[in-house]
Amino acid sequence: MNETLTIKISQSFGDFTKEEWNLLVPPDSVFQEYEFLSGLETAGCIGNSDWMPVIFSAWQAGILVGVLPAYLRRDSYGEYIFDFQWANAFHRAGIPYYPKLTVAVPFTPVTGSRILISANLKEEEKENISSLLLQTLLEYGKEKETSSVHILFCKEEEQKRGIQNSFAPRLSHQYHWFNKGFANFEEFLSTLVKDRRKTIRQERRKISESGLTIQTLTGDQITEEHAHIFFQFYQDTHSKKWGQAYLNRKFFIEMHRNFRHRLVLVLASDHSGKPVGGSWNVFRDGFLFGRYWGALEHIPNLHFECCYYRLIDFAITHKMERVEAGAQGEHKFLRGYEAVPMYSLHHIYNEQGRAAIESYLEREIMMERENISAYNSQSPIKSLREGN
Numbered sequence: 001m002n003e004t005l006t007i008k009i010s011q012s013f014g015d016f017t018k019e020e021w022n023l024l025v026p027p028d029s030v031f032q033e034y035e036f037l038s039g040l041e042t043a044g045c046i047g048n049s050d051w052m053p054v055i056f057s058a059w060q061a062g063i064l065v066g067v068l069p070a071y072l073r074r075d076s077y078g079e080y081i082f083d084f085q086w087a088n089a090f091h092r093a094g095i096p097y098y099p100k101l102t103v104a105v106p107f108t109p110v111t112g113s114r115i116l117i118s119a120n121l122k123e124e125e126k127e128n129i130s131s132l133l134l135q136t137l138l139e140y141g142k143e144k145e146t147s148s149v150h151i152l153f154c155k156e157e158e159q160k161r162g163i164q165n166s167f168a169p170r171l172s173h174q175y176h177w178f179n180k181g182f183a184n185f186e187e188f189l190s191t192l193v194k195d196r197r198k199t200i201r202q203e204r205r206k207i208s209e210s211g212l213t214i215q216t217l218t219g220d221q222i223t224e225e226h227a228h229i230f231f232q233f234y235q236d237t238h239s240k241k242w243g244q245a246y247l248n249r250k251f252f253i254e255m256h257r258n259f260r261h262r263l264v265l266v267l268a269s270d271h272s273g274k275p276v277g278g279s280w281n282v283f284r285d286g287f288l289f290g291r292y293w294g295a296l297e298h299i300p301n302l303h304f305e306c307c308y309y310r311l312i313d314f315a316i317t318h319k320m321e322r323v324e325a326g327a328q329g330e331h332k333f334l335r336g337y338e339a340v341p342m343y344s345l346h347h348i349y350n351e352q353g354r355a356a357i358e359s360y361l362e363r364e365i366m367m368e369r370e371n372i373s374a375y376n377s378q379s380p381i382k383s384l385r386e387g388n
Contacts, residue, residue: 029112043251080109167345175337196380233294286321
């Protein structure tokens with residue numbers, strides 16, 4: 001490099017501009033865009049809560065060329081790569097597990113770049129900046145006496161880079177839908193085994209005969225009223241599941257104001273026009289991510305229609321490459337989503353703890369590889385079942 005790199009550490013996304021930050025975000029990492037992350041902070045979902053931003057940035061001649069957003073954590077909720085057993089083992093050994101550092105998108109189990117680097121740099125420069133940011137991250141974690149550093153849902157190439165910088169790899173899996181150049185939904189169905197084709201057609205027919213009106217809304221079709229509607233759906237889902245609601249009404253309003261150009265809302269209304277359910281989704285270029293679902297009343301098959309089939313329709317129409325629908329998976333798997341590996345990285349500072357966890361991770365990786373292969377061998381997708 002011709003210019004000296006400067007590394008800075010910030011505690012707020014407000015220390016950056018939207019323009020300089022978003023230049024670093026690749027198309028498949030939309031949840032790393034400035035509007036989403038700063039929206040979480042502005043709404044008070046992070047920063048004043050458990051997710052305290054610690055943002056490592058690399059500057060060259062006054063230009064932002066790399067950034068690694070991390071969070072200081074005092075629990076493990078909202079991460080979806082589970083380490084509760086590790087925390088319990090540390091507690092039994094009398095060793096503090098919290099605080100720890102986590103590199104992830106808060107409350108969002110999606111893949112994407114975790115180290116954002118300028119695309120204009122040479123590969124060698126990207127490697128150098130990535131390694132420098134990772135080493136600064138590890139030094140910071142040690143200085144703050146954290147137990148560990150975790151990089152979740154990263155890309156495979158980032159995992160390889162992390163291994164070179166003292167991180168241990170971990171493997172898990174999700175279910176993603178891939179567009180094989182389908183002309184329409186029926187062509188996609190033709191790739192599935194007969195009984196699944198029949199079931200999906202029946203589910204979609206029942207919804208079409210239910211009297212519901214279902215809209216797929218994007219961009220300026222989305223109003224602030226929709227923000228309030230989907231917050232109500234979100235609240236209802238979490239109250240039924242007895243789960244923790246991480247987001248608030250202000251977040252959904254922020255997303256309408258600053259992020260609606262990335263939103264796909266699937267909204268179902270009854271015969272009177274009253275909204276009864278729907279899904280809140282995010283897209284950029286060839287990548288679509290399902291995130292939040294809710295319904296004010298139980299309507300059979302509505303979840304499948306709003307969260308899977310309408311997203312597949314949207315992806316086919318817009319010639320998109322992939323649909324990710326988040327954590328968990330049996331319903332997705334049965335509807336043509338493939339089991340795919342998820343990558344993460346973990347650095348444990350305590351030597352005994354590190355040895356025990358790395359030994360566990362080695363065994364877990366072998367098991368997960370077998371699981372992914374076994375799931376796809378039973379897939380409703382004929383080509384996967386046949387090993388093609």
